[in-house]
Amino acid sequence: MAYLGIIDLGSNSARMVIEDLHPDGSYTEILREKTDTRIAQNMGSSLVLQPEPMRRTIAVLKEFKARLDQYGPLATKAITTAAVRTAKNQTEFLDLVRQEVDIEFEVLTGTQEAHYDYLGVMATLSDIQNGVILDTGGASVELIGFKNRQEQHEISLPFGAVNLSEKYQLADDVKQVNVEAACASINQQYQELKWLDNFKNDSVILLGGANRSLARVARAFNGERQINNIHGFTMSRALVEQLFDQIRQTNRVGREKIAGLEKSRADIIISGLLPLLNLMKAIDAPQVIFSESGVREGIIAERVCKLDD
Known part of the structure; x- marks a missing residue:
């Protein structure tokens, strides 16, 4: 057996998977864990990782390391x-992780992150020919445009669910003026991506925690019993907008009670869906398609290809 362990430390959560890679190129998931660490919390414009988010992140990484060690x-x-990519104290944090957890992290560039997203989607959604992949994270979004399943454009933009929520006060009693200010900033950055014009009327393929939460909310809204079965799930633009409006008009306490929405995401779900809403408008997307496969699956796909070479 050839085991591969992957730890993915994002801006909002830390994830770990262990995969058993088979000689025929397939793989079997042995273990999957996820914990909200929100390391991006209160970074603000200073771009400095704060002591408490670092402390709880290291505690979770120690738990992950102990699980990995069980597999020899x-x-x-x-x-x-x-x-971590943008943090001014990146080196200090990674040195601390190395000393306390004995894990060496690779800091992905935005382009690398986007490329792994693309590989993960292509490996698991075989019927999609054209579209724009949107991965909404805590502190960035990745956009990948592809035609005939070939990657044409990829970029990472410096806004996400956590930093948008903090910057525009979108956590609790959300004011429309703040939503509009966040949308104006997002749209300004989208307008600079002239290549988006080549993807008019194409689907948006969705990755990231906020988008997965939207899928689960939609499945609960539709009366589905298996709300976590979201890979390949399709939603119309009209339903996306309808559900967002319902979430937007609910206060934080009410959001915590919405079926399918993780309680821990109640303060960042509005900000987390704004990149999607504005992208759909920018390219006039008729629908969205959800993917459970992203960076981690892209890493596995790359590793399997290397084993085949």
């Missing part, structure tokens, strides 16, 4: 993304 010697790839 195995190949491990640890990656981290936007929050």
Whole structure:
């Protein structure tokens, strides 16, 4: 057996998977864990990782390391993304992780993160020919445009569910003027991506925690019993907008009670859906398609290809 352990430290959560890679190129998931660490919390414009988010993140990484060690010697790839990528105290944090947890993290560039997203989607959604992949994280979004399943454009933009919520006060009693200010900022950055014009009327393929929450809310709204079965799930633009309006008009306490929505995301779900809403308008997307496969599955796909070479 060839085990591969992957730790993905994002801006909002830390995830770990262990996969058993088979000689035929397939793989079996042995373990999957996820904990909200929100390392991007209160970074603000200073772009400094704060002591408490670092402390709780390291505590979770120690738990992950203990689980990995139970499987004996195995190949491990640890990656981290936007929050650590932009942090002015990145080196100090990664040195602390190395000392306390004995894990060496690779800091992905935005382009690398986007490319792994693309590989993960292509490996698991075989029927989609054209579209724009949107991965909404805590401190960044990745956009990947593809035609005939070939990657044409990829970019990472410096806004996400956590930093939008903090910057525009979108957590509790949300004011429309703040929503509009956040949308104006997002749209300004989208307008600079002239290549988006080549994807008019194409679908948006969705990754990221906020988008997965939207899928579960929609499945609960539709009366589905298996609300976590979201890979390949399709929603119309009209339903996306309808559900967002309902979420937007509910206060934080009410959001915590919405079927399908994780309680821990109640303060960042509005901000987390704004990149999607504005992208749908920008390219006049008729629908969205949800993917459970992203960076981690892209890493596995890359590793399997190397084993085949």
